[in-house]
Amino acid sequence: MGHAQSKTTLSAEVFGYQRDMVYFDCVQSPFIAAEFHTNPGEEHHYSFKTSQLQCMLINGQTNVLLMPGDSVHVVVKYDEKRVSSVAFSGTEKAVEANRLLRKIADLRRQMRYKSQLLACAVVDIKPKQRLDDSRILLTKVQELVKENNKKLQPTTAEYLLAETEAAAYTSFMEYPQMYADMRKTPISDQEIGDYWKLMDGVSLRKGPGAMRCPEYISFLMRYCFYENEKQAVKQGKKYEAPQTLETMFQALASYYKGVQRDAVLYQLLVNFIRNGKELERVKPLLNAYKSKYNLDKTNIETLEKLLQ
Numbered sequence: 001m002g003h004a005q006s007k008t009t010l011s012a013e014v015f016g017y018q019r020d021m022v023y024f025d026c027v028q029s030p031f032i033a034a035e036f037h038t039n040p041g042e043e044h045h046y047s048f049k050t051s052q053l054q055c056m057l058i059n060g061q062t063n064v065l066l067m068p069g070d071s072v073h074v075v076v077k078y079d080e081k082r083v084s085s086v087a088f089s090g091t092e093k094a095v096e097a098n099r100l101l102r103k104i105a106d107l108r109r110q111m112r113y114k115s116q117l118l119a120c121a122v123v124d125i126k127p128k129q130r131l132d133d134s135r136i137l138l139t140k141v142q143e144l145v146k147e148n149n150k151k152l153q154p155t156t157a158e159y160l161l162a163e164t165e166a167a168a169y170t171s172f173m174e175y176p177q178m179y180a181d182m183r184k185t186p187i188s189d190q191e192i193g194d195y196w197k198l199m200d201g202v203s204l205r206k207g208p209g210a211m212r213c214p215e216y217i218s219f220l221m222r223y224c225f226y227e228n229e230k231q232a233v234k235q236g237k238k239y240e241a242p243q244t245l246e247t248m249f250q251a252l253a254s255y256y257k258g259v260q261r262d263a264v265l266y267q268l269l270v271n272f273i274r275n276g277k278e279l280e281r282v283k284p285l286l287n288a289y290k291s292k293y294n295l296d297k298t299n300i301e302t303l304e305k306l307l308q
Contacts, residue, residue: 017038031302032048053155070093072088092151104144104163104164138165
């Protein structure tokens, strides 16, 4: 998949920020990044070349979606450590996408929809409540994207949907089990119906927007293990989820095909490498990935750079 690279620009003004440095980091690539000395009212400007959708983070808190060739300017205001307002200008479709991204984040806040499932279990949010909230959030986000569809690039629209689907579907698969373990309430007593039917009718995405969304790729990994366990349960067998890098690689490589397989194996390897331990274990898997499974050549460049 060779695409032409386009110059893409993020600029930002930051007000009321208490720290010395302003950081731009890319969610998809550790090699797209910049840092600046904090100076209220100064425009921090960063251009890079890309052929794919990138999600940039300003100071680890403010997400900015950029398609190749986009130029987006962001004004971020802080109240102490909290982001109090964000305003976007620049490439029209990018501005619309980022306003919608903020709107979805606001919606999650209003719904008190926690991003960490562990935090839900700690404050005793019942599984039925979490699953209902997930369905409501998903419906609302689908409506928002549909309303604004003409103003968005298809790849960005898909990214927004994929991100929320990942949160909802991961809740379906993980929360009942987590709650059962932590709160000693068996799944059969959680009033959520048949756990093995919660994902019925879900169709998996493989478009470029979803494949650029790390949350969606993590969801795909989890889905593979859910489905494999479901099959084992049907056959009356005990399922042991893969716990090592090697067994996870094997399970994912045999479950998925095409771009989905490329994306999950790439993310698995990146996560392991960035953890920084036992890197010699990556070599044989990287060779298998390169020779058999890789489609997006930029993934190999990133993996090799990370291993240097």
